[in-house]
Amino acid sequence: MTTPNGSPAWVRANDFTTYGGHLSKRNYQDIPIINPKTDVSAEALCRLAADLAAVQRTAFFAALTFSPADPSHPSVTNVRLMTGITSTPYTGNAPPTGYPSVAYQSTGYYIVTFATSYADPFLVSGALDLQVAQASAFKSGVSMSTTVERINAYTWRVRTFTSSTAAATTATTVHAMFQ
Amino acid sequence: MSGFGALCPLPLRLGGDAETGLSASQYCRIAADVLACLQTSPFAAFRVTSAVMTAYRGWNGCGLAHAPTIALVTGSTYSYTWPETWEDDAGVEHAVNIQSVRVTPMSSVLVTARVEITAPNQIQITGAPTCCVTVWGGGLERTLSDYGAYADKDDSKTEVVPYAWSAYRALQDARGSAYTQSSSGLVHIENLVLARGHAARWRDGERVACNANPATASEMLPDWQTVLGVAPRAGDTTEDIRSRCAAKFAFTLGPTRQVVDDAIAALLGRFFVKVWREHSEDLSSPPALTYWPGENPGPAAYDLGGGAWLSERSRIFVEVTPIADADQVQFNSRIDALQEMLDLSLPAWETWSWGSNADGGFVLDEDLLDEGTMGP
Numbered sequence: 001m002t003t004p005n006g007s008p009a010w011v012r013a014n015d016f017t018t019y020g021g022h023l024s025k026r027n028y029q030d031i032p033i034i035n036p037k038t039d040v041s042a043e044a045l046c047r048l049a050a051d052l053a054a055v056q057r058t059a060f061f062a063a064l065t066f067s068p069a070d071p072s073h074p075s076v077t078n079v080r081l082m083t084g085i086t087s088t089p090y091t092g093n094a095p096p097t098g099y100p101s102v103a104y105q106s107t108g109y110y111i112v113t114f115a116t117s118y119a120d121p122f123l124v125s126g127a128l129d130l131q132v133a134q135a136s137a138f139k140s141g142v143s144m145s146t147t148v149e150r151i152n153a154y155t156w157r158v159r160t161f162t163s164s165t166a167a168a169t170t171a172t173t174v175h176a177m178f179q
Numbered sequence: 180m181s182g183f184g185a186l187c188p189l190p191l192r193l194g195g196d197a198e199t200g201l202s203a204s205q206y207c208r209i210a211a212d213v214l215a216c217l218q219t220s221p222f223a224a225f226r227v228t229s230a231v232m233t234a235y236r237g238w239n240g241c242g243l244a245h246a247p248t249i250a251l252v253t254g255s256t257y258s259y260t261w262p263e264t265w266e267d268d269a270g271v272e273h274a275v276n277i278q279s280v281r282v283t284p285m286s287s288v289l290v291t292a293r294v295e296i297t298a299p300n301q302i303q304i305t306g307a308p309t310c311c312v313t314v315w316g317g318g319l320e321r322t323l324s325d326y327g328a329y330a331d332k333d334d335s336k337t338e339v340v341p342y343a344w345s346a347y348r349a350l351q352d353a354r355g356s357a358y359t360q361s362s363s364g365l366v367h368i369e370n371l372v373l374a375r376g377h378a379a380r381w382r383d384g385e386r387v388a389c390n391a392n393p394a395t396a397s398e399m400l401p402d403w404q405t406v407l408g409v410a411p412r413a414g415d416t417t418e419d420i421r422s423r424c425a426a427k428f429a430f431t432l433g434p435t436r437q438v439v440d441d442a443i444a445a446l447l448g449r450f451f452v453k454v455w456r457e458h459s460e461d462l463s464s465p466p467a468l469t470y471w472p473g474e475n476p477g478p479a480a481y482d483l484g485g486g487a488w489l490s491e492r493s494r495i496f497v498e499v500t501p502i503a504d505a506d507q508v509q510f511n512s513r514i515d516a517l518q519e520m521l522d523l524s525l526p527a528w529e530t531w532s533w534g535s536n537a538d539g540g541f542v543l544d545e546d547l548l549d550e551g552t553m554g555p
Contacts, residue, residue, distance in 0.1 A: 044327030
């Protein structure tokens with residue numbers, strides 16, 4: 001079995017050499033491509049490698065949507081991870097294997113917890129270190145605001161408020177993304 | 180063909196089996212997905228605590244050394260300024276061109292943030308000195324051709340077995356049993372070097388042959404463009420130029436039915452559906468609007484002098500796929516090229532039109548009624 005180079009994308013440690021790039025990459029004997037319809041030049045490969053290296057540094061690890069059910073745990077309705085996607089709703093405190101938990105704490109206050117590490121399709125594991133999160137909330141007829149707080153590399157708080165009163169408020173839907 | 184290893188140096192020749200090769204369809208999928216991810220990927224994401232950068236990830240690198248400079252503007256407004264350009268891993272510079280920003284304050288109580296893009300390389304955030312920020316707009320504008328991926332990419336049919344491997348085995352056979360056939364040591368190295376040299380010459384010959392045909396030309400493509408009189412257009416990719424040159428070259432064989440159909444298909448690529456010839460070749464059953472003086476005179480209004488001469492027989496209709504807005508530029512470029520090619524190459528008595536349905540007729544409007552046609 002072949003083990004891929006480098007680390008999974010969410011570790012953010014790969015550079016273009018991981019993907020075969022090299023500052024001096026060249027076609028053998030500097031001969032141009034033979035048939036553009038069937039060949040890939042060193043230049044094109046390096047461009048692909050460099051762009052992929054850039055993308056994997058900032059790509060979101062997770063984007064999820066949940067429907068609060070305060071004071072019960074919310075229903076997580078959609079999760080898109082670098083390691084998998086599910087649109088089958090689950091109760092936030094009982095996630096299926098490989099998916100994050102979303103636990104109710106108090107009105108408009110939830111904790112999203114991921115695993116400490118994940119494995120890619122080649123079973124190469126990489127530790128998760130989420131540094132940035134974005135969140136938004138929706139409730140019909142109410143202007144909502146959100147805040148986030150990082151607890152640790154794999155755990156975040158998400159809070160929802162009524163914008164006009166600053167009161168913690170249960171939203172209808174919350175969207176959150178993590179990088 | 181196997182595309183990797185000592186016996187098959189770059190350029191990568193697509194094809195081969197799943198274990199040792201990379202097919203054209205696989206490579207095109209890689210290129211298309213990288214392009215898709217690139218187009219929505221943020222340029223940078225960072226976290227600040229009390230206006231001090233605490234974490235940064237960007238296309239330009241991960242770590243605080245790559246982070247923008249923070250400066251207090253006034254009150255609770257801070258500016259975040261990147262250098263005007265950033266350098267990718269391959270050493271190519273790109274302009275920072277921030278297009279979109281998302282800010283979520285980090286707090287246990289409500290904090291409202293306001294964000295403004297104040298320059299292509301600068302944003303200002305008010306009200307949230309502790310927040311998470313995601314920024315889009317790193318200035319990478321790519322097409323598939325940047326990755327050498329084309330709609331007509333194909334597995335190599337010539338170097339199915341690496342030339343160098345064939346030469347290597349031939350050398351081993353020629354040297355006979357007196358020389359070791361071990362895959363290490365001086366004999367192996369000498370065989371490998373000689374084999375790669377032979378392979379390079381075979382590839383040279385194949386490259387000359389490919390450049391002799393505009394459909395597969397690379398180095399000679401600019402010369403083909405000049406010889407065939409294919410004018411460049413804004414936004415042309417190499418694939419666009421090659422397909423136009425190939426289509427025009429095909430007409431050197433004369434505008435036969437097959438040549439016309441093949442040239443149109445080659446030019447339009449993925450936008451092509453079918454070429455329709457609306458009327459049969461039965462000369463005893465002329466189409467409705469067939470007029471010639473004396474035999475079947477037409478309306479006086481159709482007479483340009485000497486009587487009306489009209490026939491619908493010599494007419495082709497080019498059916499194209501309905502297109503997405505994202506394809507509009509390339510589609511328009513291909514249709515422009517189609518009009519030029521058919522105008523120059525078809526006989527004067529043959530007419531043609533195009534549309535996205537097979538009813539014939541003419542395209543009424545591009546914006547409101549897409550490329551559907553309205554027939555007579």
